[in-house]
Amino acid sequence: MCGIIGYVGKAEATPILLEGLRRLEYRGYDSSGIAVMNGSSDAPIQTRKRSGRLDNLRTLLTEKPAAGHCGISHTRWATHGEPTDANAHPHNDSSGRLALVHNGVIENYQVLKDHLEEDGHVFHSQTDSEVLAHLVGNAYDASNESDPQRRLVEAVREALHQVAGTYGIVAMHADAPGFLVGARFGSPLVVGLGKGEKFLASDVGAIVSHTTDAIYLRDRDLVCLTEDDFSIENVDGDQAEYEVSTVDFTPEQAEKGEYPHYMLKEIFEQPTSIQNAFRGRLIDDQASAILGGLQLTPRELRDVDRIVLCGCGTASHAAMVGEYLIEHLARIPTEVEIASEFRYRNPPLDKNTLVFVISQSGETIDTLAAMREGQRKGHRVLGIVNSVGSTIARESDGGSYLYSGPEIGVAATKSFTSQVTLLALLAILLGRMRHLSVDAGQQLLKELRELPAKVEKILLQSEHIRQIALKYLDAKGMLFLGRQFNYPTALEGALKMKEISYIFASGHAAAELKHGIIALVSEETPSVFIMPRDSVYEKNVSTLEEVKARKGPVIAITTEGSTELERIADDVIYIPPVSECLAPILAAIPLQLLSYHFAVALDCDVDKPRNLAKSVTVE
Numbered sequence: 345m346c347g348i349i350g351y352v353g354k355a356e357a358t359p360i361l362l363e364g365l366r367r368l369e370y371r372g373y374d375s376s377g378i379a380v381m382n383g384s385s386d387a388p389i390q391t392r393k394r395s396g397r398l399d400n401l402r403t404l405l406t407e408k409p410a411a412g413h414c415g416i417s418h419t420r421w422a423t424h425g426e427p428t429d430a431n432a433h434p435h436n437d438s439s440g441r442l443a444l445v446h447n448g449v450i451e452n453y454q455v456l457k458d459h460l461e462e463d464g465h466v467f468h469s470q471t472d473s474e475v476l477a478h479l480v481g482n483a484y485d486a487s488n489e490s491d492p493q494r495r496l497v498e499a500v501r502e503a504l505h506q507v508a509g510t511y512g513i514v515a516m517h518a519d520a521p522g523f524l525v526g527a528r529f530g531s532p533l534v535v536g537l538g539k540g541e542k543f544l545a546s547d548v549g550a551i552v553s554h555t556t557d558a559i560y561l562r563d564r565d566l567v568c569l570t571e572d573d574f575s576i577e578n579v580d581g582d583q584a585e586y587e588v589s590t591v592d593f594t595p596e597q598a599e600k601g602e603y604p605h606y607m608l609k610e611i612f613e614q615p616t617s618i619q620n621a622f623r624g625r626l627i628d629d630q631a632s633a634i635l636g637g638l639q640l641t642p643r644e645l646r647d648v649d650r651i652v653l654c655g656c657g658t659a660s661h662a663a664m665v666g667e668y669l670i671e672h673l674a675r676i677p678t679e680v681e682i683a684s685e686f687r688y689r690n691p692p693l694d695k696n697t698l699v700f701v702i703s704q705s706g707e708t709i710d711t712l713a714a715m716r717e718g719q720r721k722g723h724r725v726l727g728i729v730n731s732v733g734s735t736i737a738r739e740s741d742g743g744s745y746l747y748s749g750p751e752i753g754v755a756a757t758k759s760f761t762s763q764v765t766l767l768a769l770l771a772i773l774l775g776r777m778r779h780l781s782v783d784a785g786q787q788l789l790k791e792l793r794e795l796p797a798k799v800e801k802i803l804l805q806s807e808h809i810r811q812i813a814l815k816y817l818d819a820k821g822m823l824f825l826g827r828q829f830n831y832p833t834a835l836e837g838a839l840k841m842k843e844i845s846y847i848f849a850s851g852h853a854a855a856e857l858k859h860g861i862i863a864l865v866s867e868e869t870p871s872v873f874i875m876p877r878d879s880v881y882e883k884n885v886s887t888l889e890e891v892k893a894r895k896g897p898v899i900a901i902t903t904e905g906s907t908e909l910e911r912i913a914d915d916v917i918y919i920p921p922v923s924e925c926l927a928p929i930l931a932a933i934p935l936q937l938l939s940y941h942f943a944v945a946l947d948c949d950v951d952k953p954r955n956l957a958k959s960v961t962v963e
């Protein structure tokens with residue numbers, strides 16, 4: 345939530361910052377702003393900010409350009425204070441010579457603000473972040489240090505010691521031209537090392553077109569940048585360790601290409617992303633899978649007698665499919681914990697419990713906190729993560745990457761199918777150490793390999809699914825119903841529909857319908873049944889009949905060949921045949937396309953749904 349980018353070098357900062365903000369806009373789009381300064385210590389900092397989308401800032405900059413070779417910028421997801429111009433970042437201190445951008449939440453901001461106001465500071469926004477700008481400015485003004493760079497670093501450090509909460513910040517001062525100070529705690533920040541230029545950003549995607557040499561900062565790191573140099577210490581002033589990594593994706597991967605939306609591009613990338621999730625991980629001669637990153641010996645894996653899968657939103661739905669998969673194939677008791685609950689719930693975990701945290705971004709604050717809570721209790725916590733170098737990837741005790749490539753559309757799509765694919769590999773691996781037969785293992789490996797071609801086949805139905813969506817645009821609400829492996833798929837279908845088309849939708853275990861939900865069935869409330877031809881197919885048909893008997897329109901997602909459904913359902917979408925336990929991977933795709941086409945037809949902003957942000961780095 346919120347994206348920040350800073351630049352210092354020889355080029356004009358504004359175009360670089362605007363381009364970086366465009367790439368970070370998925371993190372928040374309530375307002376944006378930049379502050380730049382030129383090489384002279386007499387020149388004031390020029391700040392431009394606007395509420396609303398980045399285009400508003402672009403327009404402002406055309407009217408009032410801001411020139412300079414050093415600058416900071418921010419795209420906001422509002423937490424404290426409405427999305428107004430005044431609440432947009434960067435914020436200044438009382439002198440107006442310091443500018444600062446912040447991603448995170450300062451929990452004790454009100455107390456600090458009261459003190460500062462008593463001392464005569466005047467605030468211009470309702471944000472928690474402006475407090476930080478004043479704290480740094482205050483410490484700067486009170487310092488005796490004669491070197492302005494050193495003085496700014498000391499001031500940042502002093503301010504950060506006073507705040508409770510999370511932060512990724514970048515600050516600059518007019519007295520120290522060409523100098524940026526950044527620090528992080530709980531919010532991501534990455535340093536980009538270019539030739540004669542340096543960057544700081546919330547996400548490496550914002551800087552990858554300039555450099556592929558990056559340092560992912562750790563919590564409490566503090567970095568100083570000039571165009572030719574950098575240094576990293578921690579906020580206490582001690583030397584900090586760091587590693588220079590090479591970014592593993594190209595700028596083109598983070599572009600929409602020929603697609604109108606990132607979401608559609610990412611839906612269509614699934615044949616490849618699913619393949620990337622299992623590539624090199626299927627061991628034919630053992631009819632098993634290998635997940636080397638888990639760093640667990642066969643004996644340790646054999647000793648696992650309980651598994652906890654933790655995540656938020658879509659990742660928690662993938663975890664639910666994982667629960668069904670692991671219990672079905674490996675017979676190991678598995679539970680799903682919503683990360684935000686797990687971190688405070690204090691559930692009993694014994695020593696043979698293996699905890700996994702699942703996260704596309706690897707930065708979700710609740711998932712990160714759940715991981716740290718598990719580790720605090722002495723558990724080995726493993727990560728299933730997409731973003732290479734993210735905080736969860738670095739702090740977990742091992743794990744596996746999805747290798748899906750950047751997912752930029754706010755609605756998670758390819759990450760869901762890759763997470764489920766990876767959990768299927770885990771279930772096969774654990775299953776083959778227990779009761780899963782060679783034949784069953786081989787059959788699953790064969791089916792995994794067939795998934796990309798089957799996904800291609802489903803994607804060919806995009807137009808058919810669009811036509812279905814067009815029939816139901818007046819829906820008052822929608823129900824998503826599935827059983828067993830496809831109960832979580834139903835939850836995921838409902839989440840997709842809600843978040844991008846703003847149609848109220850709820851997902852349920854299909855048989856729960858008659859325990860209350862059926863009261864919602866009406867001609868204006870379509871039901872989407874996820875009902876491949878599996879062990880509960882006939883049961884689902886009966887439930888579908890109950891909905892039809894009450895005049896509820898039905899869209900059925902079923903297996904090719906189940907043509908009898910065309911007589912009872914209003915619309916049918918077919919998926920190729922697949923083992924029951926892998927069906928959610930295929931069934932999720934028509935649901936993604938359905939919500940996408942609904943959203944486009946309803947003129948919703950598909951890639952940037954209202955009130956949302958891709959990476960939830962605040963509680």
Ligand code: F6R
Pocket residue numbers: 656657658659702703704705706707708711754755756757839840843958959960
């Ligand atoms: C839904 C969606 C969110 C995320 C959730 C977790 O489409 O994108 O529900 O799944 O915020 O995000 P990660 O996986 O990055 O931890």
